[in-house]
Amino acid sequence: xxxxxxxxxxxxxxxxxxxxxxxxxxxxxxxxxxxxxxxxxxxxxxxxxxxxxxxxxxxxxxxxxxxxxxxxxxxxxxxxxxxxxxxxxxxxxxxxxxxxxxxxxxxxxxxxxxxxxxxxxxxxxxxxxxxxxxxxxxxxxxxxxxxxxxxxxxxxxxxxxxxxxxxxxxxxxxxxxxxxxxxxxxxxxxxxxxxxxxxxxxxxxxxxxxxxxxxxxxxxxxxxxxxxxxxxxxxxxxxxxxxxxxxxxxxxxxxxxxxxxxxxxxxxxxxxxxxxxxxxxxxxxxxxxxxxxxxxxxxxxxxxxxxxxxxxxxxxxxxxxxxxxxxxxxxxxxxxxxxxxxxxxxxxxxxxxxxxxxxxxxxxxxxxxxxxxxxxxxxxxxxxxxxxxxx
Numbered sequence: 001x002x003x004x005x006x007x008x009x010x011x012x013x014x015x016x017x018x019x020x021x022x023x024x025x026x027x028x029x030x031x032x033x034x035x036x037x038x039x040x041x042x043x044x045x046x047x048x049x050x051x052x053x054x055x056x057x058x059x060x061x062x063x064x065x066x067x068x069x070x071x072x073x074x075x076x077x078x079x080x081x082x083x084x085x086x087x088x089x090x091x092x093x094x095x096x097x098x099x100x101x102x103x104x105x106x107x108x109x110x111x112x113x114x115x116x117x118x119x120x121x122x123x124x125x126x127x128x129x130x131x132x133x134x135x136x137x138x139x140x141x142x143x144x145x146x147x148x149x150x151x152x153x154x155x156x157x158x159x160x161x162x163x164x165x166x167x168x169x170x171x172x173x174x175x176x177x178x179x180x181x182x183x184x185x186x187x188x189x190x191x192x193x194x195x196x197x198x199x200x201x202x203x204x205x206x207x208x209x210x211x212x213x214x215x216x217x218x219x220x221x222x223x224x225x226x227x228x229x230x231x232x233x234x235x236x237x238x239x240x241x242x243x244x245x246x247x248x249x250x251x252x253x254x255x256x257x258x259x260x261x262x263x264x265x266x267x268x269x270x271x272x273x274x275x276x277x278x279x280x281x282x283x284x285x286x287x288x289x290x291x292x293x294x295x296x297x298x299x300x301x302x303x304x305x306x307x308x309x310x311x312x313x314x315x316x317x318x319x320x321x322x323x324x325x326x327x328x329x330x331x332x333x334x335x336x337x338x339x340x341x342x343x344x345x346x347x348x349x350x351x352x353x354x355x356x357x358x359x360x361x362x363x364x365x366x367x368x369x370x371x372x373x374x375x376x377x378x379x380x381x382x383x384x385x386x387x388x389x390x391x
Contacts, residue, residue, distance in 0.1 A: 007097070010090050012083060015067040021047030022063065022097065025056070028108075029100050037108045038117075045102075045118035055123025056098040064094075064132060065145060072141040075133035076247050087129035095125040137249045138223065144247060147220040148213075151240055153233040158243070161228070169214045171349075172207050173342040173375065178329050179211060185327055186215050189286055190222050190251050196326025197275050200290040205374030206331035208290040209257050216253070223250045227285075231259060234267045237274045244285050252285040259291050268296075268321060275324040289325070296321055339363055339373035346382040354385075 007026060010017045017023070021044045028040025044056075053059045064072075071087050074080040080087070101122040106114050139145045146160035169179055182198065189195035200208035216226040227240065237254070244252050261268040275287050289296075322328070334342060340360045347354055354362070363373070363381060370377040 006093050010093060012071040012087050013064070013067075013069050013090050013094060015069050016060070016063045016094065019063050019067070021059070025100055026097065028105050032108070034109055034113070037105055038113065041102065041105050041118055045120060048120055055121040056100065057095075057123030057125040060094055060098050060125050061127065064127065065135070065139075066142050068142050071129070071132070072136050073246060075136040076140060076249070078137060078249070080129070080133045084129040084133070087132070091125070091127055091129060091132070095127075098123055098125045140225070140247050140250055144225065144250065146225075147216050148226040148228065151227055151229050151233055151236070153230065153236045156236070156239065158227070161226075164216070164226075165210070165213050166217065167210050167214045168217055169211075172210055172214060173345040173378075174334060174338050175207060175211075175331065175375075178331055181327065181329050182211050182215060183218075186219060186224070186253075190219060190224055195286060197287040197324070198289070198327045198329060199296075199322065199325035200288065200329050200331065202292070202331030203333040203372075203374065204292055205372075205376030206333060207375050208329075208331050212253065212255055212257075212288050212290065224253065225250055226253045226255050228255045228257065231256065231261075231267060234270045234274070237270075241283070241285050248284055250284060254285055254287045256287070256289045259289050259296060260293055261296055272321045272324055275321065287325075334373055334375070336360070336364070336373065339367065339378060342375050343378040343381060346379055347385065350382065350386055352382075352386060 007017050024040035024043035026040075028037045028044070031037055031040070044059075048054075048056075048059055051059065051062060053062065071080060071083055074083055099122050102117065102119045106117045106119075109117055143149050143158050143160040146162075148161040148164045149158045150161055151158055169183070172179060182200075185195050185198060200211065202208060212226070216224060227244070229237075229240070233240070234256075240254065244250075256271075271287075275289075340356060340363050343363050344354060344356070344359050347359070362385070363378065366381045366384075367373045367377055370380070
């Protein structure tokens with residue numbers, strides 16, 4: 001017999017028990033009113049269907065992963081030891097909820113309504129507090145279980161990126177030295193060794209952002225996460241790092257994509273203060289920035305028409321942020337041979353073979369249309385060739 005009064009005493013997993021669908025299931029079980037039973041059952045079934053869950057146990061396990069609870073916060077920091085016994089007791093109570101099957105509730109309905117009553121499997125919740133704590137340490141909880149997140153500086157909230165590009169390092173052709181530098185630094189970071197903030201600088205379309213995304217895809221299962229931020233979030237970096245410190249077993253790349261500043265932008269100095277250039281072994285967050293500008297500052301012609309002393313000071317100030325990055329990886333547009341090679345390699349991955357001469361002819365014509373030879377142009381051309389939309 002399930003005693004629903006017990007669930008009022010759950011505190012370590014209060015956010016889980018307060019999930020609307022789970023409350024609906026409990027209310028349906030606890031009620032003698034056929035309408036309340038039906039409403040609770042439908043609410044729970046819709047939650048299962050929307051999430052693609054087959055059993056009540058699957059849904060409960062998902063809520064335990066997603067919800068930020070007192071236990072998940074403690075366990076993510078390795079501080080759950082005094083809570084394990086209590087957590088196991090509460091997990092037993094949650095397990096009993098998952099034993100409420102649709103058949104049990106259906107029997108509480110008028111016989112005329114039973115044919116339309118939603119059906120689901122009960123399942124079994126096989127989780128101990130120690131197992132769950134290990135999951136929180138290794139994977140985080142909520143949005144932090146996903147490879148990439150967005151930070152909204154207006155709300156101070158983190159949201160999971162649901163459609164991160166699936167790009168892998170093997171998809172990025174050529175640039176072997178550049179990729180190796182990024183990989184070595186990132187692996188050092190993951191392993192707890194000294195690692196640098198990184199500036200990915202160079203020509204447009206050469207794969208700077210794709211390299212960062214590929215690193216996350218490669219090493220997500222080792223605890224690496226990407227937090228993408230807008231330039232306007234720079235003043236909030238301290239608060240972001242404070243939140244990320246709650247996940248000491250995870251490693252975070254704070255990612256600013258295509259970053260530039262105007263000459264009088266106050267955010268320039270704010271980022272310079274955060275990007276303490278060389279090496280850091282203590283923090284679980286590094287800053288990775290991509291830009292097309294070496295100094296990250298847009299320079300106007302009028303800025304060059306100043307006296308020599310002021311010009312030197314300005315140049316020094318612009319270089320000061322550049323110098324704060326312990327590692328600068330430069331991406332230069334490929335020459336013709338490399339450009340054609342990139343195209344051929346991409347096509348080969350798609351089981352399409354072109355001779356060098358044929359690939360070169362198509363590639364050069366397309367480069368003229370795109371305003372230059374870049375890996376991005378090569379990929380776009382490969383897409384067109386694969387779709388048989390030759391121009």
